[in-house]
Amino acid sequence: MLGEKIRVENGKLVVPDTPVIPFIEGDGTGPEIMASVRKVVDAAVEKAYGGKRKIVWKELLAGEKAIREVGEPLPKDTVEAIREHYVAIKGPLTTPVGGGYRSLNVALRQMLDLYANIRPAKYYPGVPSPLRYPERVNMVVFRENTEDVYAGIEWKMGTPECEKVRRFLNEEMGTDIPEDAGIGVKPISKFRSQRLVRKAIEYAIAHGYPTLTLMHKGNIMKYTEGAFRDWGYELIREKYADYVVFEGEGERTEGKVFVNDRIADNMFQQILLRPDEYGVIATTNLNGDYISDALAALVGGLGMAPGANVGDYHALFEPVHGSAPKYAGKNVINPTAGILAAKLMLEHIGWKEAAERIDRAVAKTISERKVTYDLARHIGVEPLSTTEYTDALIENL
Numbered sequence: 001m002l003g004e005k006i007r008v009e010n011g012k013l014v015v016p017d018t019p020v021i022p023f024i025e026g027d028g029t030g031p032e033i034m035a036s037v038r039k040v041v042d043a044a045v046e047k048a049y050g051g052k053r054k055i056v057w058k059e060l061l062a063g064e065k066a067i068r069e070v071g072e073p074l075p076k077d078t079v080e081a082i083r084e085h086y087v088a089i090k091g092p093l094t095t096p097v098g099g100g101y102r103s104l105n106v107a108l109r110q111m112l113d114l115y116a117n118i119r120p121a122k123y124y125p126g127v128p129s130p131l132r133y134p135e136r137v138n139m140v141v142f143r144e145n146t147e148d149v150y151a152g153i154e155w156k157m158g159t160p161e162c163e164k165v166r167r168f169l170n171e172e173m174g175t176d177i178p179e180d181a182g183i184g185v186k187p188i189s190k191f192r193s194q195r196l197v198r199k200a201i202e203y204a205i206a207h208g209y210p211t212l213t214l215m216h217k218g219n220i221m222k223y224t225e226g227a228f229r230d231w232g233y234e235l236i237r238e239k240y241a242d243y244v245v246f247e248g249e250g251e252r253t254e255g256k257v258f259v260n261d262r263i264a265d266n267m268f269q270q271i272l273l274r275p276d277e278y279g280v281i282a283t284t285n286l287n288g289d290y291i292s293d294a295l296a297a298l299v300g301g302l303g304m305a306p307g308a309n310v311g312d313y314h315a316l317f318e319p320v321h322g323s324a325p326k327y328a329g330k331n332v333i334n335p336t337a338g339i340l341a342a343k344l345m346l347e348h349i350g351w352k353e354a355a356e357r358i359d360r361a362v363a364k365t366i367s368e369r370k371v372t373y374d375l376a377r378h379i380g381v382e383p384l385s386t387t388e389y390t391d392a393l394i395e396n397l
Contacts, residue, residue, distance in 0.1 A: 003056030026091020143288020
């Protein structure tokens with residue numbers, strides 16, 4: 001089937017009934033996950049719209065498959081195709097540790113300016129959790145995606161570049177960095193901080209979340225993390241004062257977002273002890289990486305954790321977990337994170353009926369104790385294979 005491209009008109013996405021949506025299989029278990037994702041999405045769209053709508057999938061190359069086929073991990077054509085089609089979905093891509101090429105995930109976010117990494121953490125009854133009341137967990141992390149230490153500005157110990165930076169900082173700025181240090185730079189800017197907070201507060205308002213929390217380490221890093229907090233408050237006071245109540249200035253009010261901030265280390269305690277008091281969390285890049293993984297652990301682990309990378313118009317959806325190469329080809333991986341990422345994608349393009357079918361199917365399948373190995377071993381049932389679990393989901397759509 002020939003599809004049509006999603007386009008932007010008057011500042012909004014225009015989605016045809018047969019949109020072309022690019023996908024990247026990913027590395028390791030990625031091909032199995034994406035096969036499951038596409039099968040579930042196609043079935044959900046068919047059931048929701050009776051053939052009137054259909055996604056036309058377009059494969060793009062990245063990661064190990066791209067190296068094998070075209071000799072480079074992230075071809076220019078892949079980036080341009082995502083830019084051209086606005087919305088895409090991907091499986092997990094491997095990032096070499098300590099050497100090799102830099103993270104392709106980070107590269108895609110930076111090249112396409114996908115500045116908001118959105119990671120929901122929602123509990124589905126029946127999923128094993130270390131919490132006594134996991135049903136109280138329903139949070140969404142908005143993680144700044146393009147700067148902080150993830151900007152990748154660093155120099156290896158012993159290199160001429162590192163020595164040049166070290167000497168400048170020591171001699172001109174009064175620091176005392178030893179010779180055997182690698183050096184990294186942590187940029188956090190007002191513009192990028194505020195556009196992230198803008199996305200977070202607008203999401204909280206639109207989706208009825210009662211709380212927006214600015215998470216930071218501003219007690220120590222006052223001019224980066226502390227500035228993120230201050231710039232966030234400044235934006236909300238200037239642009240959204242009619243929609244919010246600030247902690248310390250009033251009580252929680254029905255219909256208004258309660259805005260507060262928390263030190264990063266304290267926030268980890270808060271999500272364990274008082275999860276029902278938090279909704280949307282806006283934070284810097286590294287903090288967001290940590291807190292979203294911790295939240296995933298409360299609702300079943302990374303196999304249940306979807307993610308979205310969103311800019312002004314472009315969006316790239318993905319499971320949060322890694323490529324898990326030791327499980328590749330064994331038909332045991334849990335595809336739920338990828339499937340829930342696809343649910344976010346369907347919501348993003350306005351196909352909410354199909355998205356809701358996926359959400360209900362995931363809840364129903366898990367409540368029937370039909371789960372893959374990662375969850376089955378904790379709840380004491382016989383695990384389903386990836387393909388069996390996929391079929392069970394489709395039956396419950």
